[in-house]
Amino acid sequence: MGEIKQLPQNVANQISAGEVVERPASIVKELIENSIDADAEKIEIRIEDGGRKLIRVKDDGHGILAEDIEAAFSRYATSKIKEIDDLYSLYSLGFRGEALASISSVAEVEMLSRHKSEDAGVKIKIKGGDIIDKKPAGSIVGTDVTVKDLFYNTPARYKYLKTTTTEFSHISRIVSTEAAASSDISFKLYHNGRQILSTPGNGKLKDTIYAVFGEDIADNLLPIDIEDRYIKLSGYICRPELTRSNRSHELFFVNNRPIYNNITAKAVENAYKKLIDPGRKPIVFLFIKVNPILVDVNVHPTKRQVKFSRNQIIYDVISKGVRKTLKEADPTTRIKLEQNIKIRDGKNNNLDDSNKSADKKLTDNDNLNNKKETQNENLFKNTFNKINSTQSTKFKKNNSANINDGRENSQKNKREINIEENLAAGVSDNINEEYLIKGNGISESSFKFLGQIFNSYLLIETDEGLKIIDQHNAHERILFEKLTAEFNEKNKASQSLLIPVKIELSPEEREIVRQYKEIINELGIEFSDFGGNTILIQEVPVLLKNKSTRNIIEELIAELSEAGKGLNAAEVEENMIEYLACRTAVKAGKPLNRKESIQLIKDLYKTENPYRCPHSRPVMINISKKEIEKGIGRK
Numbered sequence: 240m241g242e243i244k245q246l247p248q249n250v251a252n253q254i255s256a257g258e259v260v261e262r263p264a265s266i267v268k269e270l271i272e273n274s275i276d277a278d279a280e281k282i283e284i285r286i287e288d289g290g291r292k293l294i295r296v297k298d299d300g301h302g303i304l305a306e307d308i309e310a311a312f313s314r315y316a317t318s319k320i321k322e323i324d325d326l327y328s329l330y331s332l333g334f335r336g337e338a339l340a341s342i343s344s345v346a347e348v349e350m351l352s353r354h355k356s357e358d359a360g361v362k363i364k365i366k367g368g369d370i371i372d373k374k375p376a377g378s379i380v381g382t383d384v385t386v387k388d389l390f391y392n393t394p395a396r397y398k399y400l401k402t403t404t405t406e407f408s409h410i411s412r413i414v415s416t417e418a419a420a421s422s423d424i425s426f427k428l429y430h431n432g433r434q435i436l437s438t439p440g441n442g443k444l445k446d447t448i449y450a451v452f453g454e455d456i457a458d459n460l461l462p463i464d465i466e467d468r469y470i471k472l473s474g475y476i477c478r479p480e481l482t483r484s485n486r487s488h489e490l491f492f493v494n495n496r497p498i499y500n501n502i503t504a505k506a507v508e509n510a511y512k513k514l515i516d517p518g519r520k521p522i523v524f525l526f527i528k529v530n531p532i533l534v535d536v537n538v539h540p541t542k543r544q545v546k547f548s549r550n551q552i553i554y555d556v557i558s559k560g561v562r563k564t565l566k567e568a569d570p571t572t573r574i575k576l577e578q579n580i581k582i583r584d585g586k587n588n589n590l591d592d593s594n595k596s597a598d599k600k601l602t603d604n605d606n607l608n609n610k611k612e613t614q615n616e617n618l619f620k621n622t623f624n625k626i627n628s629t630q631s632t633k634f635k636k637n638n639s640a641n642i643n644d645g646r647e648n649s650q651k652n653k654r655e656i657n658i659e660e661n662l663a664a665g666v667s668d669n670i671n672e673e674y675l676i677k678g679n680g681i682s683e684s685s686f687k688f689l690g691q692i693f694n695s696y697l698l699i700e701t702d703e704g705l706k707i708i709d710q711h712n713a714h715e716r717i718l719f720e721k722l723t724a725e726f727n728e729k730n731k732a733s734q735s736l737l738i739p740v741k742i743e744l745s746p747e748e749r750e751i752v753r754q755y756k757e758i759i760n761e762l763g764i765e766f767s768d769f770g771g772n773t774i775l776i777q778e779v780p781v782l783l784k785n786k787s788t789r790n791i792i793e794e795l796i797a798e799l800s801e802a803g804k805g806l807n808a809a810e811v812e813e814n815m816i817e818y819l820a821c822r823t824a825v826k827a828g829k830p831l832n833r834k835e836s837i838q839l840i841k842d843l844y845k846t847e848n849p850y851r852c853p854h855s856r857p858v859m860i861n862i863s864k865k866e867i868e869k870g871i872g873r874k
């Protein structure tokens with residue numbers, strides 16, 4: 240007798256269960272996916288003790304034929320594929336035929352199911368892979384699976400279960416993801432009898448997201464709809480001001496299957512780069528439709544990972560598509576005025592605070608009222624001017640329309656003529672003129688300049704609402720793009736310094752400079768050794784001409800030391816230009832006159848990304864008309 244023996248079926252199933260049934264959440268996932276494959280409209284999930292005591296998934300799908308119910312529990316038994324080629328045209332979630340076999344080999348499973356073509360159901364009980372009981376049973380159409388005694392016969396695995404809270408949080412994550420994948424199905428999740436989640440199942444992804452992920456996320460969604468030759472993207476992505484610290488809210492669905500894939504995650508993160516703070520992760524619900532032939536779903540036992548055969552195309556379409564959607568959607572940070580509402584209703588959390596703070600609030604409010612009165616006067620003036628200017632606009636429009644056929648032209652003329660007129664009348668400082676915002680895929684079409692506040696912020700009105708622009712960040716963005724263009728245009732030309740600049744470095748800095756020598760030279764900075772750790776800067780890029788070379792280069796080296804060895808030439812160049820832009824940009828606290836302010840805003844809107852400064856801090860915040868109305872109590 241040889242030593243190599245076939246393992247009994249039970250043991251083989253337990254081994255395979257090790258891959259499929261990692262923890263209670265994996266069971267929940269498999270059972271839900273079976274219900275989805277069975278065309279269920281309602282799925283109810285009941286959990287006790289994080290799944291340790293009970294997992295129950297009940298659906299109203301098509302059910303299982305009485306004659307098939309035993310087969311459902313044998314390994315590699317499936318109704319979903321017949322041959323391997325079927326994998327390349329697969330739209331069902333299951334296909335391996337091993338989930339039920341695996342689960343029932345490490346727990347006690349009871350299944351009650353009635354097929355839609357049959358009058359009665361059948362009930363089967365299996366424990367450790369053995370059928371304990373099987374009998375006809377009354378049932379409505381659908382399937383109801385109960386899993387108890389998980390890992391009773393594999394104590395080592397049982398020991399690895401985490402706390403109830405942890406296990407349930409895994410379950411709730413699975414249910415949330417599956418619910419988002421199937422908005423046309425109503426999901427209900429209970430833990431120890433308490434309802435945790437309920438989705439409407441009305442087919443609307445947004446409603447499902449609202450039900451599962453809450454109002455904050457649902458309020459900040461941007462629809463995405465992109466069609467390419469190979470792939471189609473749909474779903475929602477979140478406005479950049481709402482982020483997470485990890486990838487937990489980057490949800491991807493390939494042909495409706497929730498998946499994890501590094502390429503898709505990277506593509507999305509690339510699109511959000513510079514729009515969100517470094518280290519933060521975006522929130523997306525991205526549905527990717529591809530021909531099943533281009534995606535391999537059979538690379539992981541839990542089917543959670545997929546492999547694309549055209550990674551680059553997938554990456555490009557997602558990255559560009561998400562970027563385009565973000566760009567078109569005015570990614571200005573939006574401000575909510577909720578606090579004010581609370582104060583008005585007397586429901587603010589600070590009500591119990593000491594009288595002192597209540598007093599302070601009163602004085603603050605008084606001040607606000609005083610200010611408001613002057614503001615109101617100005618507002619009145621402005622409105623008055625606006626009425627005047629609209630009237631003359633109308634008049635001019637008719638006139639210029641006669642001269643120009645193109646609508647755009649006539650609008651432009653109208654504006655210019657008005658400015659001239661107003662200038663002539665000597666009222667240029669009071670007019671509330673509209674300025675066009677050109678193209679760039681930006682959703683606003685024009686702005687009205689309202690004034691500067693705190694010598695630091697410019698106020699404008701646009702189609703999107705009242706915007707508060709940080710003058711420094713705005714100027715930084717403008718200069719950054721201008722300097723980058725100049726730098727590339729001049730082909731990084733450099734020029735010798737009349738008096739070389741001596742810079743003393745620490746040993747670490749000297750080492751960094753040595754490592755980055757090639758890149759530093761590429762930027763147009765030439766230097767030589769001056770003995771010890773001192774270097775002598777001899778040439779700098781034309782761009783740095785007349786700038787304080789020492790500071791800029793010291794800063795550059797400091798940045799390089801901080802970044803370690805990981806930066807490439809483009810990043811180093813970007814850092815240098817960012818610093819230069821920051822150094823030369825108008826500071827906060829500097830009064831700007833009307834003309835300077837308007838020019839700054841116009842220049843800002845001509846940039847690639849007017850919403851974030853090169854360091855990816857917000858350039859402006861937005862208070863929508865709706866928010867103002869809500870805050871004032873008009874709506």
Ligand code: ADP
Pocket residue numbers: 269273274277298300301302303311312316317318319332333334335336337338339340382
């Ligand atoms: P797979 O889903 O990969 O086919 P499973 O072990 O999960 O394998 O299920 C085996 C079979 O049992 C399925 O192919 C399906 O025919 C049937 N089945 C399981 N759960 C359900 C359900 N909730 N409703 C209808 N049929 C089901």
Ligand code: MG
Pocket residue numbers: 269272273332333334336338339
């Ligand atoms: Mg299955």
